[in-house]
Amino acid sequence: LGLALCSLCVASSATLLYHDYCIIGAGPAGLQAAYFLQQANRDYVVFERSHAPGSFFALYPRHRKLISINKWHTGKSNSEFNLRHDWNSLLSHDRRLLFRHYSRDFFPNADAMVRYLEEFASLLKLRVQYNTAIIHVTLERDERAWNGHYFLLTDQDRQNYKCSSLLVATGTWVPNVVNFPGSEYVEGYETVSINPEDFAGQTVLILGRGNSAFETAENILGVTNFIHMVSRSRVRLSWATHYVGDLRAINNGLLDTYQLKSLDGLLEGDLEDLAIVKDKKGKLHITLRFYLEDRNSSTGIDSITLPQDELDNFATRAPYDRVIRCLGWKFDFSIYNRSLRMMPGKGNIKKYPQIKPSYESRGTRGLFVLGTASHSVDFRKSAGGFIHGFRYTTRAVHRLLENRHHGVPWPSTVYPVTQLTNSIIKRVNEASGLYQMFGVLADIILLRENGTSFEYLEEYPVGVLSELEMQTGRKAPYGLFVVIMEYGRNFSGADKDVFYYNRAVGEAQHAWQSNFLHPVIYYYKRLPTEREMSLRPPDWPLPRPDAVHHIVEDFLTDWTAPNAHILPLRRFLENCLGTDLRNFFAESCFLFALTRQKLPPCCQQGYLRMQGLLGSERLRRHAAEAGLLQDYTLTDFSGNRPPDSHTGSQDQLLRDHTVRVHPLQHLVNAKDE
Numbered sequence: 001l002g003l004a005l006c007s008l009c010v011a012s013s014a015t016l017l018y019h020d021y022c023i024i025g026a027g028p029a030g031l032q033a034a035y036f037l038q039q040a041n042r043d044y045v046v047f048e049r050s051h052a053p054g055s056f057f058a059l060y061p062r063h064r065k066l067i068s069i070n071k072w073h074t075g076k077s078n079s080e081f082n083l084r085h086d087w088n089s090l091l092s093h094d095r096r097l098l099f100r101h102y103s104r105d106f107f108p109n110a111d112a113m114v115r116y117l118e119e120f121a122s123l124l125k126l127r128v129q130y131n132t133a134i135i136h137v138t139l140e141r142d143e144r145a146w147n148g149h150y151f152l153l154t155d156q157d158r159q160n161y162k163c164s165s166l167l168v169a170t171g172t173w174v175p176n177v178v179n180f181p182g183s184e185y186v187e188g189y190e191t192v193s194i195n196p197e198d199f200a201g202q203t204v205l206i207l208g209r210g211n212s213a214f215e216t217a218e219n220i221l222g223v224t225n226f227i228h229m230v231s232r233s234r235v236r237l238s239w240a241t242h243y244v245g246d247l248r249a250i251n252n253g254l255l256d257t258y259q260l261k262s263l264d265g266l267l268e269g270d271l272e273d274l275a276i277v278k279d280k281k282g283k284l285h286i287t288l289r290f291y292l293e294d295r296n297s298s299t300g301i302d303s304i305t306l307p308q309d310e311l312d313n314f315a316t317r318a319p320y321d322r323v324i325r326c327l328g329w330k331f332d333f334s335i336y337n338r339s340l341r342m343m344p345g346k347g348n349i350k351k352y353p354q355i356k357p358s359y360e361s362r363g364t365r366g367l368f369v370l371g372t373a374s375h376s377v378d379f380r381k382s383a384g385g386f387i388h389g390f391r392y393t394t395r396a397v398h399r400l401l402e403n404r405h406h407g408v409p410w411p412s413t414v415y416p417v418t419q420l421t422n423s424i425i426k427r428v429n430e431a432s433g434l435y436q437m438f439g440v441l442a443d444i445i446l447l448r449e450n451g452t453s454f455e456y457l458e459e460y461p462v463g464v465l466s467e468l469e470m471q472t473g474r475k476a477p478y479g480l481f482v483v484i485m486e487y488g489r490n491f492s493g494a495d496k497d498v499f500y501y502n503r504a505v506g507e508a509q510h511a512w513q514s515n516f517l518h519p520v521i522y523y524y525k526r527l528p529t530e531r532e533m534s535l536r537p538p539d540w541p542l543p544r545p546d547a548v549h550h551i552v553e554d555f556l557t558d559w560t561a562p563n564a565h566i567l568p569l570r571r572f573l574e575n576c577l578g579t580d581l582r583n584f585f586a587e588s589c590f591l592f593a594l595t596r597q598k599l600p601p602c603c604q605q606g607y608l609r610m611q612g613l614l615g616s617e618r619l620r621r622h623a624a625e626a627g628l629l630q631d632y633t634l635t636d637f638s639g640n641r642p643p644d645s646h647t648g649s650q651d652q653l654l655r656d657h658t659v660r661v662h663p664l665q666h667l668v669n670a671k672d673e
Helices: 002-011 028-039 055-059 079-085 110-123 211-220 253-259 371-377 387-406 417-430 432-436 462-472 508-513 530-534 562-577 586-595 601-605 617-625
Strands: 017-024 044-047 134-141 149-155 160-168 203-207 226-231 265-268 274-278 284-288 322-325 367-369 412-416 441-447 453-461 480-486 518-524 547-550
Touching: 017 028, 017 149, 028 044, 028 110, 028 371, 028 387, 055 110, 079 417, 079 432, 160 387, 203 211, 211 226, 211 253, 253 265, 367 371, 371 387, 387 432, 387 441, 387 453, 387 462, 412 417, 417 432, 417 441, 417 453, 417 480, 417 518, 417 562, 417 601, 432 441, 432 453, 432 480, 441 462, 453 462, 462 480, 462 530, 508 547, 508 562, 518 562, 547 562, 586 601
Parallel strands: 017 044, 017 160, 160 367, 203 226, 203 322, 226 265
Antiparallel strands: 134 149, 149 160, 274 284, 412 453, 441 453, 441 480, 480 518, 518 547
8 A cells, every 4th residue: 555655646746735834633733833833924734634623522532521621710810820720722822712711611521622623723714724634644855855855745635745844743543452352342432332321230341541441430330230440550540640641530430439349440450361252141251361272262151261260259250241442542653654764662652653852753854743642752741742731842843943944043032140030930930831841841041151141941842952052043152040840759650649748848948859840940051962861860851960959849839939939049040150149229239339349240230220210218218127228327527417308418329319229029139148
């Protein structure tokens, strides 16, 4: 088939339709990529095999309840902060396209997602070509192409397309199937009935232990005789692993009935070792594969040895009416020619294609994998397989492409060094990308010469930190800070008790022991090398830094406490930079100018340039009473205080009502310590 299609491509080369960017799949990731390309006025097209976007959600989840939260109220009006608790919206400039306008449910119905994606594509006028199933992808070598080759795509109508860069956003939609003797009696999650009455009075065995398995069990829990669930691994609870793809509380009713002795139960075992035998009454008996190895396939069940014949209390000795397979999905590799070298991962990520931390294929330059299919980068670690995660990784890929192909550097903002503490505090309290893609995306702070300013880059993939200069078009010759969010090293795992007493840390001096999600700032005097990145410990997002600072975890995820959060961070930054980042009043800067050889940056960039706010006697007195200023009192040469008036010399700066002071938004840091 591959050779035939390749020949077809050559024969029809005259009808090739060219685009700079081709996107396969109009699911959430495909539409998100299309939005960014359209905003940048790039030449692109999206191919969707169905008649509408988001076709996966038209069928799944089968019982129609999403497990992505849709939190309406947060107590905040900051839109970036609110995205931390909106797991369904895609990124756009249009406020109408927030998911909250499509559902009020905390766990929305999947039909709302279908409607949302349809309107996202139509309102933004994204260029989606529906009813177009790409059935074959191959390469055409050409030195003039962006990446040394073009991508040739063929659809079901034998129309051919040619593009310079290929973005694969097809998700994982091929059901995982385990073949064993009797597997033909197993019903698949994708086709099994969702009407509970069809299971009334039946005994059911479910293969699998993910959310689809528990979702299926939850639907029929109240009508069955009992439900058994078997999988090779133990149950993984999302609140213990801090991974949203593990079992969520909304689906775990069967755990109650199992542990509270209400007939249902969980078992561990390798599914490939199982076998199913059907008796004359249509009942399904579970046995082990080796019992059937030397027997004729036509042998009746009466002559087959079952485990309970040797072990009379065998756990699954009771026959089942139905066996349901709920083993998740995998990526479809079938449409890619060998020339693309699209290979599956290894171990527990074999259902995903092999990609780099930049989301580019390991086998082919210019081929990027987006969305759920890119989850191998952070599988069981972060949220890259879900909308609230890959909306940010998709934006990161777009920024990489803009720099590589169009010479547009990674967006950045330059600030004076006096704003370093404020910039970090603002981002860790608001940024949604850092919060959702913890351990994967980070803010990068590039220091400028002489340490008087810095350049701030948001949400860069830390897995390619060593390639930062090449990937972003920004230079880092004077060192950098990396701002990232992390859980405690030993706090997440299927076997962890995350509710133990004294599980939280409250003192700043013990911040490095924080368990819950909290900001961590790494300092490097130079950009880490590729070798240093490859030699870092497996559970470390970054190599060993020159200095590191943990901002202590906070119960409210509000890192604005002056003493617990801001002051330790400021002192850490000062130690790394060898400078004083405090804010000072004008009178302090005046004294420093008379008594010191070097002024703090605040005085250099503010006071000496006549910048700041106009003060007043009332404000000066309040600052002195609060201990933020020393209460200097002017006296004349006779030792008497001058009269309380403004008729004196203009040299009486410390009493004049027009004294200039630095902006007061962080007066708590202004005290001369």
